[in-house]
Amino acid sequence: MAKQPLNEKNFDKARKSYQPKPPYVMNCLKAFIIGGLICVFGELLTQMYIHWFDYSEKNAINPTVATLILLSALATGFGVYDKLGQFAGAGSAVPVTGFANSITSAALEHKSEGLVLGVATNLFKLAGSVIVFGVVAAYVLGIIRYVWSLIF
């Protein structure tokens, strides 16, 4: 294999040829299966709350999300969720369980610095940006929707 000589200019590109190729297809498949399974489990919880606890179809979402968050927080504390995350990638990062993991892991990590300046301050270290952009996006879309309703 004739390689170009490495130098300062081409180094950042050339280093790629030394790296293992990320298994994109496999990663997508794993993310799809694990992410899907988490959602199937969520759906089962919803059905359970509808059938056994007399929730309406709309209201059953709330206890479902709360249960998933609780289970994810526990899995984080027991040191399981980071291993699942390495395996499933986006599959375990995108669902609400991933959001819960980002908050719980930050809380655990900063416990040593105390409850206020450690846990409370750092709780949203990773999840904070998600909340900021979520709120900003909702605000912008809300205005667009309102203006739309005035015109039409």
Added chain:
Amino acid sequence: MAKTGTHSWTFTDPVYLQSTGTAVGPMEGEGPLKETYDVIHEELHCGESNWELAERKLMTDAVNTCLQKAGVDQSNIDLFLAGDLLNQNVTGNYVARQLGIPVLGMFGACSTSMETLATGAALVSSGYATQALVAVSSHNCTAERQFRYPTEYGGQKPGTATFTVTGSGAALLSKTPSKVKVEAATIGKVMDYSVKDPFDMGSAMAPAAWDTIKTHLEDMGRVPGDYDVIATGDLSSVGTPILKDLMKQDGYDISDVHKDCGLLVYHSDQPVFAGGSGCACSAVVTYGKIVQDLMSGKYKRVLIVATGALMSPMMLQQKESIPGIAHAVVLTRGEEGS
């Protein structure tokens, strides 16, 4: 001591390693070099209540073992050179608080192991210290939380990432002849080839290792074959082939003698991505296995090239790249044993 060539030092007034001490965490304790460590902790917390204390415990263990083996009381040590990866060098400084020895804190990221050894040897050789103690440490979880994400965060890492070694290595230097001599050192310059990926530090550091090894060989008028082993610190399986190709471009073939501590410290089936990294990576391998092989006579002369990625999360967020550095130290079999 004399300056040799451009950036190398030859210790004309010989300096010897009196003893070494190593302490490691559980994963390193299951690795291929488990027989060579002095203290192995079964649990990542090392019996302490947080990660920073755990790292401090590792360095304390390494230092105590080192002093114990040499049979030297800490009050007889003139200087303590310590470094780690944490902000404000907390591990080194807080261990120094207990030791009561004059201290110089050093930082060269993962190259600190050889930075402290080279500086310590220079100060002993020139007579500014009779006995100098050098120590470095790193802990997987303190490093994760300072440089990356919370330890339990479920983010996915690519195969090029490295795994910070949990451990600490210490060594005692003086002019009393022993089986391992510190012969020379080469101080590296910062090399930055614009790698910005914090999950590919092997590539970021390879140019620094190349520059330091090349400078060393030119300064000393040597070829790679003059060494039984040229050991780099933590280039991992990604940076190692890059270093070999860079050396080959300059006409040096190091493939027969090159080893990477990051690849020696773990079994290939352990979940460490591309290999080990951290100050402790080169330290526990050098002060354990390599020094033992020098003492047993298996090796006559080795070159340890500790590589460091001078990475700061804040600088990366400001779109800067990762500068690399490498410091090299030559260890030879001392007169006493030959």
